[in-house]
Amino acid sequence: MRQTLVAGNWKLNGSLDSVKQLISGITAGEADTGDTQIAVCPPFVYIPLVANLLADSKVAWGSQDIADQESGAFTGEISGAMLNDFGCTYAIVGHSERRSIYGEDDDFTARKFAAARKAGLTPILCVGESLEEREQGITEDVVSRQLDAVIKLEGIAAIGDSVIAYEPVWAIGTGKTASPQQAQDVHAFIRGKLAGLDQSVADKVQILYGGSVKGANAAELFTMADIDGGLIGGAALDADDFLTICKAGA
Numbered sequence: 533m534r535q536t537l538v539a540g541n542w543k544l545n546g547s548l549d550s551v552k553q554l555i556s557g558i559t560a561g562e563a564d565t566g567d568t569q570i571a572v573c574p575p576f577v578y579i580p581l582v583a584n585l586l587a588d589s590k591v592a593w594g595s596q597d598i599a600d601q602e603s604g605a606f607t608g609e610i611s612g613a614m615l616n617d618f619g620c621t622y623a624i625v626g627h628s629e630r631r632s633i634y635g636e637d638d639d640f641t642a643r644k645f646a647a648a649r650k651a652g653l654t655p656i657l658c659v660g661e662s663l664e665e666r667e668q669g670i671t672e673d674v675v676s677r678q679l680d681a682v683i684k685l686e687g688i689a690a691i692g693d694s695v696i697a698y699e700p701v702w703a704i705g706t707g708k709t710a711s712p713q714q715a716q717d718v719h720a721f722i723r724g725k726l727a728g729l730d731q732s733v734a735d736k737v738q739i740l741y742g743g744s745v746k747g748a749n750a751a752e753l754f755t756m757a758d759i760d761g762g763l764i765g766g767a768a769l770d771a772d773d774f775l776t777i778c779k780a781g782a
């Protein structure tokens with residue numbers, strides 16, 4: 533039985549005050565979230581603060597990105613070892629905003645996935661198709677290609693130690709959620725593809741859905757057979773909304 537994981541991706545949002553308030557709201561309500569696993573991914577600079585504030589909480593934390601390199605002349609980058617120094621459990625890799633705005637391709641994402649694993653972090657690997665790709669009927673090809681780049685570099689067993697987030701790009705930050713059945717279809721495709729390579733990996737890996745998840749639609753999404761939780765953007769910035777989503781997974 534896979535546990536439900538709800539991870540908040542705060543993106544480029546927050547301030548010292550708002551981070552303190554948000555974490556205090558989440559920790560005040562975490563007792564009512566049953567056995568849902570919870571994580572937050574703040575901007576890098578707030579990770580030490582969040583680590584301190586969450587010291588006595590069940591809520592884990594992670595980064596929104598990670599360098600593909602370990603150290604050296606890579607200005608502006610943050611390594612897996614640095615994230616480990618601040619107790620990160622997770623590192624998001626291949627978020628569609630990294631892919632589309634910053635031009636990070638499948639191979640680069642795979643190297644980031646490898647860097648996270650090497651540092652002992654659990655990568656949250658984001659995959660998903662654009663609206664054009666969905667309309668062209670190539671959703672499965674796109675998701676397959678994104679997964680294959682990682683499997684080629686790291687092997688199928690590595691997927692078993694990671695989290696996958698299926699995030700249709702057309703549903704991120706747009707208010708358009710994939711219907712539970714649309715999401716389930718792609719999740720089932722992903723799990724089926726993995727099962728073709730290694731059944732135990734397919735059974736074990738948590739596959740999250742991301743794209744305009746809110747308190748009002750989370751429960752319906754999370755009851756689908758292959759949806760094991762959510763990667764949450766906008767709604768993760770409000771403690772009550774985020775907790776409602778966490779409770780939906782309990």
Ligand code: PEP
Binds near residue numbers: 742
């Ligand atoms: C995300 O950033 O991963 C995301 C799913 O955003 P939103 O929930 O705002 O659509």
